Amino acid sequence: MKEQLFHILQSTGFIGPELFLVSLFILLLVIQIIYPKTGQTVFAGMSSLGFVIYLKLVLDQLLLVQLEGSREIYYEMLSLDKWSLFFKFLFAIAGLVTSFFSIVSQDTKKMESGTGEYNSFIIILIAGLSFLVMADNFLIIYLAIELISISSFVLTFYGKKEKSAEAGFKYFIFGAFSxxxxxxxxxxVYGLTGSLIFTDSIFIEGVRKAQEFPLFLGFILILSGFLFKIASVPFHEWTPDVYEAAPYPVAALFSIAPKAGAMAVLFKFSYTFFKISPFHYNWKVMIAAFAILSLTVGNFAALFQKNAKRMLAYSSIAHTGFILLGLFALNQLAVKALMFYLLILLLMNFAAFLLVEKLAGYTGSDDISGFNGAGRKLPFIGTLAVIIMISLTGLPPTAGFYAKFLVFSALWESYQSSGLTLNLVILMAGLLNTVLALFYYLRIPYYLYFRKAENNNLILTSTISASDIFVSLLSIPLLVLFFKPNWLINLVETFLN
Amino acid sequence: MIPSTHFLIIAAFLFSIGIIILIIKRNAIAALMGIELMLNAVNINLVVFSNLNRQMDGQMFVIFVIVVAVAEAAVGLALLLQVYKSYKTSDLDKISKLKG
Structure with missing residues (x-):
């Protein structure tokens, strides 16, 4: 008994960053109650400061893990290793960027009340994600996913438009169902293997011995929960509605953070037990099917979108497809590709949402056709739009090219080592989809530059605003990292070896 | 003693009813009830397996599921109230302004 208590106390020292986020969450709620009229700037400033401290704590943990190796805490409930620390690092940056975005975004700046709640939900979303990537136990996975889902439902509602409640409720129904x-x-799976801890030897032995069909069914059902979080076809229906109705910073956060968290767990699953499970091949085929479906459905649906936010939503479904291709390849290079891709996706998606919001602010609508001719009048924003859209497509000279290139090389390597035709077919399908993506991403620069402006009511300001600096800070790395991809690859490798 | 397969069959049956309710019922409250039914089917499953495996893990899991289900339902009902305020209906087919 005494030993157990000691172990629990000792483990508590290793969840410092998460404890910090949870206490910040409570603090913001209390301040909100005492000073209900506090503006967005104060709370978002506090939470961005909080995310900087969180980042510092995560980097401290990285040093600790580099010195002493990874460790299991709370009786194999959580594990602290470099894999989870990479994702916590990513979430810290995502949270920080979201907080800055909330300060500059028109959607959230004008919020009169509830700003503290809004920021505290972002904080608890990140806390849930960092528990998710550390989880070694199905119970923690479930609790973390619920923490993420419930705060996502509420955050969607902060769009404060009529549609937001509808989108939030739809999201809720889909989320609860999945x-x-x-x-x-x-x-x-628990019944068949007799353990909830999926890194445990009992569990892995159980996977080997269990009957194939019920176990496969169990894993497909578990997978569906994750596919919902990463917005993969056939669990993607909520994505466009939620992205359209949610405030811009929240939509941008949804397009990267929950995706990264769920992918981290899927990779962990694949490495711990899918490789030894009896239905290994069927599983791979299924992942490939979901990847290709997400790519195709996402890209085709994006072709026909009029609203820029909905287009970005379908584009994020297509990006999910690319990440799933990495999960299909599942070799050393694929892991590196996933990490690289997620970091680039973070920059690209936040930049794209910021840009769309800026354009919508200038032209008064978030329809793509509303951006007619705006590029000539706003040369700075127009140039950035070209960079970001080329990067989302995955063409040089942007870092988006390297991200896709790494995924394809991982696929090629897996084809070389296995010699399966399936791998080659999937590689080809992925390449074709990249070509397809060109059509809709380049529509925004096309409308910006090659269409005559119909309305001359552009609200032009000559001063450089904070959001201009912010969007260029996010998009310049996209250019720089094309010429110096090693900087990011070195960063990724510190989390690998 | 009743064999545990009976319980598993009942759980599977409840789970299917929950899914069917979610698909065919058009009222938002009924959809919430369908979700509750699915979660309770899971609870039965977990208790049975926990008993079969001679462990407490499954039963502990059930308590967490019950608590989280309550929290989720609270958020769901709050959102539904907001939807009702602007649409004056809780029919899921009529709550559809977002399209594209």
């Missing part, structure tokens, strides 16, 4: 599916899967 988490119920995931739970049923967890119960089946």
């Amino acid at each position: 988490s119920a599916l995931m739970l049923y899967g967890i119960s089946l």
Whole structure:
């Protein structure tokens, strides 16, 4: 008994960053109650400061892990290793950028009340994600996913438009449904293997011995919960509605953070037990099918979108497809590709959402056709738009090219080592989809430069605002990292070896 | 003693009813009830398996599921109230301004 208490106390020292986020969450809520009229700048400033401290704590943990190696805490409930620390690093940056975005965004700047709640939900979303990537136990996975989902439902609602409540409720129905599916899967897998800890030897032995069909069914159901979080086809229906109705910073956060968290767990699953499970091949085929479906459906649907935010939503579905291609390849290079891709995606998506918001602010609508001719009048924003859209497509000279290139090389390597035709077919399908993506991403620069402006009511300001600096800070690295991709690859490798 | 397969079949049956309710019922409150039913089917499953495996893990899991389900339902109902304020209906088919 005494030993157990000692272990628990000792483990508490290793979840410092998460404890910090949770206490910040409570602090912001209390301040909100005492001073209900406090503006967005104060709270978003506080939470961005909080994310800087969180980043510092995560980097301290990295030093500790580099010195003493990874460790299991709370009786194999959580594990602290470099893999989870990379994702916590990513979430810290995502949270920081979201907080800055909330300060400059028109959607959230004008919020009269509830700013403290809004920021505290972002904080608790990040806390849930960092528990998710550390999880070694299905119970923690479930709790973390629920923490993320519930705060996402509420954050969607902060768009404060009529549509926001609708989108939030739709998101809620889909989310609750998919988490119920995931739970049923967890119960089946628990029953068949006799353990909830999926890194445990009992569990892995159970996977080897269990009957194939019920176990496969259980894993498919668990997978559906994750596919919902990463917005992969066929669990993607909520994505465009939520992205359209949610405030811009929240939509940008949704397009990267929950995706990264769920992918971290899927990779962990694949490395711990799918490789030894009896249905290994079927599993791979299924992942490939979801990847290709997400790519194709995302890209084709994006072609026909009129609203820029909905287009970005479908583009994020297509990006999910690319990340899933990495999960299919599942070799050393694929892991590196995933990490690189997520970091680039973070820059690209935040930059794209900021840009769309700026354009919508100038032209008064977030329809792509509303941007007619704005590029000539706003040369600075127009240039950045070209860079960001080329990067999202994955063409040189931007870092988006390297991200896609790494995924394809991982696929090529897996084709070389396995010799399966399936891998080659998937590689070809991925390449074709990149070409398809060109059509809709370049539509924004096309409308900006090659269409005559119909309305001359552009609200022009000659001063450089804070959001101009912010969007260029996010998009200049996209150019720089094309010429110096090694900087980012070195960063990724510190989290690998 | 009742064999545990009986419980598992009941759980699977409840789970399917939950999914069917979610698909065919057009009222938002009924959809919430369908989700509750699915979660309770999971609870039965977890308790049965926990008993079969001679462990407490599954039963502990059930308590967490019950608590989280309550929290989720609270958020869901709050969102539904906001939807009702602007649309004056809780029919899921009529709550559809977002399209594209």
